Amino acid sequence: MIVPLLMCRSIVHEFKVYDKRGRLVRHGSFCSRSFTRNFVALQRLLLFDVNVAMWDRTNAKYTISREYIDDVDVAADEGNYYYGIILGTNNTQPAADDYWVKAVIAHSDTGLYYYAMSVSAELKGEGDVRYFTLSRTFENKGTDTITFYEVGLGAKIPTGGTYYLLARDTTSTAKGVGEDYVTIEPGYSLVWVMKPQIVV
Amino acid sequence: MSTKIMFEYVVRDKEGRIIKRGKTKGHSFVENYGKLLAQLFAQNDTFKLIPRGDTEKIFNKSDITTCTVVGVQSEDTNFHKYGIIVGSDTTTSPTPTQTDLVSPIEHSDTGLSYGDVVVGAYGEEDTYASYFTFSRTFTNNSGDIITIGEVGLACKLTSTNANNPGDYYILLARDLLSEAVDVPPAGSITFTAKIWNAA
DSSP: OOOOOTTOOSEEEEEEEEOTTSOEEEEEEEEOOOBOHHHHHHHHHHHSSOOEEEEBTTOOEEEEOGGGTTOOBOOOOTTOOSSEEEEESOOOOOOTTOOSOTTBOOOOTTSEEEEEEEEEEEEEOOTTEEEEEEEEEEEEOSSSOEEEOEEEEEEEOSSTTSEEEEEEEEGGGOBSOSSSSEEEOTTOEEEEEEEEEEEO | OOOEEEEEEEEEOTTSOEEEEEEOOSOOBOHHHHHHHHHHHHOOSEEEEOOTTSOOEEEEGGGGGGOBOOOOTTTOTTGGGSEEEEEOOOSOOOOTTOOSOSSBOOOOTTSEEEEEEEEEEEEEEETTEEEEEEEEEEEEOSSSOEEEEEEEEEEEEEEOOTTSOEEEEEEEEEEEEEEEEEEOTTOEEEEEEEEEOOO
16 A cells, blocks of 8 residues: 655655556555755755755766756656666665665666656645655566666756766665565556655 | 754853753745745746745746845845744744744844844765755844744745746745743844755
């Protein structure tokens, strides 16, 4: 079942796996623990007229100036696995200085297929909770089961190294999975939803 | 988003001696901040926020580049309307829909005088947390005790949207102090806000 995460003051992750006929076969949710230092830097850039340091996907350090705050982009196109929601196979616990998904599963027409990101700024929720929604659909177009352990959120900022990791989590804390990983069988699809959330 | 905000305070008497310290729990971002972050991710052509004591206003995408919490007197006569702000309410719990302090204490040269917002440190506490800080000192220039019960964070945002051009002051966070704090005459209180991504 999808577990309500009312006290999560971070990103709520929700995922659903569908079989070839579109039937829901697996789902779960968990609370992120892992906004990176890049995300903190981004908030600093939002609130102050300063330059900030950010680390790109190669761990190269760049100075990002205020003018780029309205150029942050997480809405990756179909096939682009450099930003937006990204899946990987490494299960090392997240850290603030993570700079990329550690073992990215690349987009492939005959493997894990990345569809375009969907981003909604509409604030939802009730009571003390408010969130907005980022989501991406994936499909296993290969012949082998795909297993992943980590999920990240990358942003594209058109300066410096261009691609910056804002959050990274491992699925080991996922509720409703029964394992510390998630699998997608051949022909199955996955919908991953991130809900950045504030709780008063 | 892991985005917590906490306010720490230090009260000093007229001699500058520390007479009280405390902090809030950091559960206090309101809808406006959620909308601002959502806009940061979505980059829509326009977005809407509700300014302090006002009705909903429309902002253009590029207006987000004007957002600031750094109110400095020498640069802006309205410096006290944003940054760290304080009020006297002691009972109203924070809710996401709040758009202003419940009972704001206005800046006054002969009452509670707002100082400049000072940008503080950026740092990392361990492998799971990084943070940044900023602070503001309020001086009691009246002859009476001033009691503070609530604290908030507001930003200034300039709208270039044709429907409502101008400067607006947006409440981003509000919290109650665990107990009301008295600032003695000629004394001061310094609030330091810390935003971080604690695991």
